[in-house]
Amino acid sequence: MKALRLLLFAAGALGLAAAFVGAGRKLPPVGSYAGAYGEVLNAVALGERRATDVVSAVNFDYRGLDTLGEEFILFTSVLAVATILRRQEDEEDEEDEPKWEPRKAPESDAVRTLGGVLVPLMVSFGLYMISHGAVSPGGGFQGGLVLASAPLVVYLCATAKTFLRIAPPGLTRAGESIGAAGYVLIGCLGVLAGKTFLENVLPLGTPGNAWSSGTILFLNLTVGLAVAAGFTELLSVFVEEVLRREA
Amino acid sequence: MTDLLSVLPYAVAGWLLLWGLYGIVTSKNLVHLVICLVVMQSATYVLLLAIGYKSGAVAPVYADMPPGTPAVDPLVQALMLTDIVVEATVAALLLALAVQAHERGGSLDPARLARLKG
Amino acid sequence: MSMQLAPWTVGVPLFFAALLVALGEKLPRLVADLIALLAGGVTAAACALLFRAARSGPVVYWFGGIRPRSGVSLGIDFAIDRMGAGLATLAAVLVICALLFSARYFEKPQASFQALLLAFLAGICGFALTGDLFDLFVFFELMSTAAFGLCAYKSREVGPLQGAINFATTNTAGAFLTLTGISLLYARTGALNFAQMARSMGPHDALVLVGFALVCTGFLVKAAVVPFHFWLADAHAAAPTPACIIFSGAMVQAGLYAVARLHGALFAAPLPGFRPALLGLGIATCATGALLCYAQRHLKRLLAFSTVSHSGAILCGIALVDPSAYAGAALYVVGHGCVKAALFLCAGMILHRLGSVDEVMLHGRGVRLPWLGALFALGGLLLAGAPPTALFLGDSMLDHALKGHAVARAALALSSVVTGAAVLRACGRVFLGWGPREPDAPGGGETDEEPETDRGPIPWSMWLPAVLLLALAFASGLVSREAAGRDAARMLDPHAFAAQILDGAPPALPAPPPEEPLGPGLLHAAGTVVAAAALAGLTLGRKRLPQAVRGAVASVWSPAAAALRALHTGEVGDQVAWLTLGAAILCGALALR
Numbered sequence: 001m002k003a004l005r006l007l008l009f010a011a012g013a014l015g016l017a018a019a020f021v022g023a024g025r026k027l028p029p030v031g032s033y034a035g036a037y038g039e040v041l042n043a044v045a046l047g048e049r050r051a052t053d054v055v056s057a058v059n060f061d062y063r064g065l066d067t068l069g070e071e072f073i074l075f076t077s078v079l080a081v082a083t084i085l086r087r088q089e090d091e092e093d094e095e096d097e098p099k100w101e102p103r104k105a106p107e108s109d110a111v112r113t114l115g116g117v118l119v120p121l122m123v124s125f126g127l128y129m130i131s132h133g134a135v136s137p138g139g140g141f142q143g144g145l146v147l148a149s150a151p152l153v154v155y156l157c158a159t160a161k162t163f164l165r166i167a168p169p170g171l172t173r174a175g176e177s178i179g180a181a182g183y184v185l186i187g188c189l190g191v192l193a194g195k196t197f198l199e200n201v202l203p204l205g206t207p208g209n210a211w212s213s214g215t216i217l218f219l220n221l222t223v224g225l226a227v228a229a230g231f232t233e234l235l236s237v238f239v240e241e242v243l244r245r246e247a
Numbered sequence: 248m249t250d251l252l253s254v255l256p257y258a259v260a261g262w263l264l265l266w267g268l269y270g271i272v273t274s275k276n277l278v279h280l281v282i283c284l285v286v287m288q289s290a291t292y293v294l295l296l297a298i299g300y301k302s303g304a305v306a307p308v309y310a311d312m313p314p315g316t317p318a319v320d321p322l323v324q325a326l327m328l329t330d331i332v333v334e335a336t337v338a339a340l341l342l343a344l345a346v347q348a349h350e351r352g353g354s355l356d357p358a359r360l361a362r363l364k365g
Numbered sequence: 366m367s368m369q370l371a372p373w374t375v376g377v378p379l380f381f382a383a384l385l386v387a388l389g390e391k392l393p394r395l396v397a398d399l400i401a402l403l404a405g406g407v408t409a410a411a412c413a414l415l416f417r418a419a420r421s422g423p424v425v426y427w428f429g430g431i432r433p434r435s436g437v438s439l440g441i442d443f444a445i446d447r448m449g450a451g452l453a454t455l456a457a458v459l460v461i462c463a464l465l466f467s468a469r470y471f472e473k474p475q476a477s478f479q480a481l482l483l484a485f486l487a488g489i490c491g492f493a494l495t496g497d498l499f500d501l502f503v504f505f506e507l508m509s510t511a512a513f514g515l516c517a518y519k520s521r522e523v524g525p526l527q528g529a530i531n532f533a534t535t536n537t538a539g540a541f542l543t544l545t546g547i548s549l550l551y552a553r554t555g556a557l558n559f560a561q562m563a564r565s566m567g568p569h570d571a572l573v574l575v576g577f578a579l580v581c582t583g584f585l586v587k588a589a590v591v592p593f594h595f596w597l598a599d600a601h602a603a604a605p606t607p608a609c610i611i612f613s614g615a616m617v618q619a620g621l622y623a624v625a626r627l628h629g630a631l632f633a634a635p636l637p638g639f640r641p642a643l644l645g646l647g648i649a650t651c652a653t654g655a656l657l658c659y660a661q662r663h664l665k666r667l668l669a670f671s672t673v674s675h676s677g678a679i680l681c682g683i684a685l686v687d688p689s690a691y692a693g694a695a696l697y698v699v700g701h702g703c704v705k706a707a708l709f710l711c712a713g714m715i716l717h718r719l720g721s722v723d724e725v726m727l728h729g730r731g732v733r734l735p736w737l738g739a740l741f742a743l744g745g746l747l748l749a750g751a752p753p754t755a756l757f758l759g760d761s762m763l764d765h766a767l768k769g770h771a772v773a774r775a776a777l778a779l780s781s782v783v784t785g786a787a788v789l790r791a792c793g794r795v796f797l798g799w800g801p802r803e804p805d806a807p808g809g810g811e812t813d814e815e816p817e818t819d820r821g822p823i824p825w826s827m828w829l830p831a832v833l834l835l836a837l838a839f840a841s842g843l844v845s846r847e848a849a850g851r852d853a854a855r856m857l858d859p860h861a862f863a864a865q866i867l868d869g870a871p872p873a874l875p876a877p878p879p880e881e882p883l884g885p886g887l888l889h890a891a892g893t894v895v896a897a898a899a900l901a902g903l904t905l906g907r908k909r910l911p912q913a914v915r916g917a918v919a920s921v922w923s924p925a926a927a928a929l930r931a932l933h934t935g936e937v938g939d940q941v942a943w944l945t946l947g948a949a950i951l952c953g954a955l956a957l958r
Contacts, residue, residue: 009272009942013265015949019575020261022956026572027552029253031302035555036437036565038299038320042307044439045321046314054307054318058325065375065428065441069491069503070329072379073510076484077336079386080514081343083477136310141332177387184380187372196430197372208310234339238346264545271538271941277530280937284537291544298552323551326499330544333506337537340513344530352523361935362524 050204051134051213059139060216060223064198068183071223075180078230078237085237106157115157122150130224134213140220144227151232155239163236172233179226186218256297263290277345277355281338288334292327299323367418370411371426371443374453374490375504377407382483389476398468401479405464408486409457415494416450420848422855422872423865425496433867438558444496444866447852448695452493452622455702456615458837460486462830463607466710469824470607470717478518478607485511485611489619496630496866498547498557498580501623502540509536509587512616515608516600527935528603534937535596535944536586542948543583549576559630560866563859566631574636574956580627582948587620590680591650592943594673598657599935601669606713609665610706613672618698621676625683625691629856635686642954643684644773650677651776653929655783660806660926664712664722664791668705671748671784675701678777681770682763689878691853693762696844700747700756703838708744708788710831711737714823715795724791729798737823738796740831745792747838749785749897750890755841760893761886762846778893785897786904793905800905806926850877 028034041062042054051057059067106112129143155163190199198215205212263286270283299320305312307321345355352360381404389397418424424445431440460482467478488508495501513536517529551557553572554565566573582593589597597617601609628639654674661667675697682694714737716722719730731738750760760781767773793799854875855861861873907915932939 005272005939005942008946009269012942012945012947012949013268015953016945017261017265019571019578019949019952019956020257020264022571023549023575024254024257024261026570027254027257027298027549029250030256030297031253031300033299033301033320033552035299035320035322035551037439037556038322040434040437040439041321042318043315046309052308052310054309054321055324055328058321059328061429062431062439063325063441063499065491066325066329066500066503068375068379069488069500069507070332072382072484072487073333073503073507074336075383075386076481076507076510076514077340079477079480079484080340080510080517083481083514083519084340084343084347084517137306137308139328141328174387177383181380181383181387184376184383187376190429191369191372196426196428197376198428199430238343260545264541268538268941268945271534272938272945274938280534284534284541287538287541291541291548294545294548298548322557323548329499329503333503336510337506337513337533340510340517341530341533341537344517344526344533347520348523348526348530351521351526357527357530357937360523360527360530362527364930364933364935 046207049200049213049216050207051216052207053134053136053138055137056133056139056216056220057213060133060219061200061213064187064219067219067223068187068198071180071183071226074227074230075176078176078233081234082237085240111157115153118153119150122146122153126150126224126228130220131210131217133220134216135208135210140223141227143220144224145231147224147228148231148235152235155235160239167232167236169233169236172229172236175229176226176233179222179224179229182222182225183219186215186222189215256293260290260294260297263287263293275356275358277348277357278342280357281341281345284341285334285338288330291330295323295327295330367414368424368426370414371424371445371494372428373411374408374415374494375487377411378404378483378487378490382480382487385476385480385483389474389480394474397474397476397479398464401464401483402461404483405457405461405486408490409454409461412450412454412457412490415445416447416454419445419447419450421874423862425866433558433561436561436564436867438556438561438867441500442496442558442866443494444559444862445494446856448622448856449493449626451695451699452615452619453490455699456489456493456611456619457486459611459614459702459706462706462710462834463610465826465830466610466713467605467607468826470605470713470827478515481511481514481518482607482611485515489615492619493622496559498550498559498562502544502547505543505583505587505623506540508616508619509540512608512612516604518605518608520603525603528599531596531935531937531940532600532603535593535940538941538944539583539586539593542579546576546579546582550580558866559627560859560863563631563633563863564867569632569636571956574638575952577627577631577636578952578955579948581624582951584620584623585646585951586944588617588624588676588680589673590646590676591653591673592947594650594654595933595940595943597673598666598669598933601665602663606709606716610709613669613709614702614706617672617676618679618702621679621683621694621698625694626856628686630859630862633859636955637958638955639686640684642951643680644770645954647677647681647684648773648776650674650680651780655780656925657929657933658784658787660930661787662724662804664715664724665709667724667787667791668708668712671787672705674780674784675705678760678763678780681767681773681777685766686857687766688850688854688857689762690766691856692846692849692878693759693766695759695849695853696755696841696846697759697763699841699844700754700759700838703834703841704744704747704754704756707831707834707838708741708748710827710834711741711744714827714831717821717827718823724794725802725804727795728800728802729795731796732798734796738792740835741796742789742792743835745785745788745897746894747835748781748788750781750893752887752890753842754838755844756838757886757890758842758844758846761883761889764886764889765881778889781893782896782900785893786900789898789901790904793901801908805904806930807923846880847877850880851875854878
């Protein structure tokens with residue numbers, strides 16, 4: 001069986017490699033791309049949306065529907081992971097669980113100090129990245145991830161109890177749902193204003209300010225909330241066994 | 248030399264894709280399998296970014312540049328951001344399945360976990 | 366104006382999914398169920414209204430109000446044609462049935478299951494309605510992620526976990542190949558909107574052909590076409606029954622729809638390699654699916670392989686790139702979706718009431734459930750092509766369109782006969798106690814799948830969706846073939862489509878393809894139904910046949926079945942190896958013409 005598998009793969013890989021070579025010869029050489037879509041976006045995004053970061057403008061305005069789908073992919077995946085890993089109420093405890101030594105809080109001063117320094121740094125940097133998505137590289141997804149790393153550092157540098165106190169399951173679930181539903185609601189602002197879904201109907205401000213680009217700022221905030229809460233929930237679900245026994 | 252450089256990113260993308268597939272086909276460990284899927288996904292990142300690159304152009308962030316400066320294609324970067332989130336979520340899901348499979352089946356080897364056949 | 370309904374199809378299910386997750390545990394069960402059903406119902410109504418509005422041509426909705434400028438589209442649009450709206454409505458109806466069925470299926474309130482179903486619905490609606498290639502990919506991934514979650518829902522046994530892992534790995538690998546293809550097509554066209562891409566595609570050289578082949582690969586993985594089909598049976602065996610109905614009823618067909626839609630929207634003339642490649646794959650899929658279906662004793666795997674077989678039939682229709690074939694394929698999808706979903710619900714009811722889905726172990730245990738048996742048998746007859754469903758109409762249209770391709774017509778007939786016979790055989794064994802108590806094919810496959818629910822009498826919330834779906838299958842037979850033909854012709858005209866999307870021209874009004882009389886179709890259906898019943902009867906009564914006949918059949922059937930089943934090892938490495946080979950074959954077939 002294994003030999004058959006490798007044979008099939010070898011044939012397939014050779015074929016795909018040949019296909020790639022054939023297609024690659026017709027690709028424009030790296031560095032000489034001239035597609036219309038990108039050029040028009042670069043030309044108009046600053047003027048039309050007052051957003052200096054064109055990539056964010058694309059993600060949250062021109063192609064905002066993609067980001068709605070993407071945010072809900074994250075939401076669905078966290079939901080699925082929670083149903084896969086969370087212990088159900090009707091599951092019995094196994095009798096042969098090994099004796100569990102609760103992990104003590106790290107005694108090293110270096111670790112605790114590092115934690116104490118890193119966490120506020122990460123939180124503030126994360127919030128900065130989220131709110132300045134339209135101004136500089138960053139945005140809801142990237143900033144949300146940085147924000148979600150802060151509870152992880154807390155877990156590593158302190159005990160599970162502390163982690164649960166700052167990120168209880170109810171809070172993360174609520175945050176995720178509010179972030180996800182918030183995107184849809186902000187999209188509805190356009191409909192309420194008599195225009196289309198996800199239209200940028202808020203005042204646009206001046207480029208370079210955090211408070212600019214209309215709905216892009218608020219979409220970044222909701223996405224940041226959803227991503228931060230979602231990844232924190234992922235973390236807590238993966239270590240749930242540990243949390244359940246320690247806390 | 249410049250000819251090689253102008254196709255090298257595409258070749259790297261193709262190589263990563265095939266190597267990721269090879270890893271999945273010969274994997275004996277579910278966590279290794281998930282990482283190989285991530286490698287496959289990285290191939291698409293390299294391909295997208297290579298496609299959108301323009302020599303001599305800057306990043307599409309006009310915070311400190313005059314508007315109208317030639318910038319690389321912002322669209323592929325936006326697509327890549329979406330891509331990354333998609334890949335991370337699927338990886339999380341597969342890893343959760345791997346954790347549960349290890350707990351119930353005692354093994355992370357796909358061959359040892361095969362119960363549904365035929 | 367009804368086009369304003371377009372964002373509701375995606376926004377409503379997503380919003381209520383988030384709401385259910387936030388509040389689900391706190392609300393009383395009935396309220397949560399009603400909220401989920403309401404969300405599903407509103408979405409179904411929106412899709413149905415859009416279906417009606419698209420009567421005279423695609424309905425276009427630009428999100429964010431970002432309209433194209435001088436032929437360059439900057440935003441994302443929904444280009445809602447009848448085929449897409451029809452698929453979305455079918456999916457919405459199936460999700461409503463799944464929500465109804467699952468109301469009493471799980472003992473405890475299941476807000477997360479309902480949220481996953483709603484997220485899936487949003488994904489498939491966006492997938493069917495969008496006019497942008499990357500948006501198609503994003504909604505494809507949303508649909509897939511929700512499907513993975515549904516498949517792995519509360520899995521605690523290794524078997525279901527393995528099924529979910531196979532499902533997730535193969536479909537994700539396919540999705541990455543699709544993304545590679547999208548990047549290649551973007552490199553050529555500089556656009557992601559279908560209409561704009563059609564205009565800037567340039568010569569059909571290796572880049573375009575390989576790109577298109579790779580894009581189709583991911584969709585064909587979802588469509589469970591040979592050699593990408595290995596994951597389907599595992600996933601169906603793993604998933605709870607309400608999830609199975611939407612996998613077989615709408616998700617597989619969505620992959621096929623995407624291939625048809627993309628080819629129609631991007632290329633004015635059929636690509637030279639398209640027809641032979643897809644016909645070949647379609648025939649292989651029909652035959653493999655049918656044979657494996659007949660060799661199963663696990664009812665859900667049996668139905669899953671029958672889905673594979675019917676998927677091959679639809680693919681043969683798509684290969685022809687012809688309005689009447691596409692119309693036939695569309696009707697086939699609708700009819701098959703309703704019938705297959707009803708059959709899965711019956712299997713779920715069997716599992717609930719009798720505690721098993723193993724056909725051989727259930728021998729005769731359903732004798733006191735005549736109504737369930739009647740439903741199951743009716744489903745089997747309809748699957749074999751009995752009129753007057755849309756499946757019958759589609760089958761006869763496809764058979765007519767495939768004139769000149771004798772092998773394909775034979776494969777389609779084989780598919781109807783064998784899959785219908787398998788269901789009828791199972792019905793006879795379980796509900797009438799006929800047939801030997803030994804399996805019909807070598808190679809094991811016995812299952813001790815635990816019921817997902819407490820056993821007991823079947824509640825109305827399980828009966829009702831099955832009966833409704835069969836009634837819908839009959840009602841679908843009233844669909845106008847002429848309208849379907851006109852919609853299919855519109856789907857195959859990229860120039861008119863691009864003119865409407867980018868230039869604001871009014872939609873085209875093509876002439877519908879000539880409608881052939883139903884006589885030959887009725888004859889063909891009579892033939893397949895009788896043959897299916899005969900095959901089932903002969904299998905069940907084989908002990909009465911002369912030894913020579915039995916020996917002859919067994920000498921052909923047993924090695925073939927055993928060989929095919931041996932290939933289905935259930936290991937993900939094998940499945941991805943086949944996927945790689947399949948992708949290479951597709952690239953080669955399209956690019957080497």
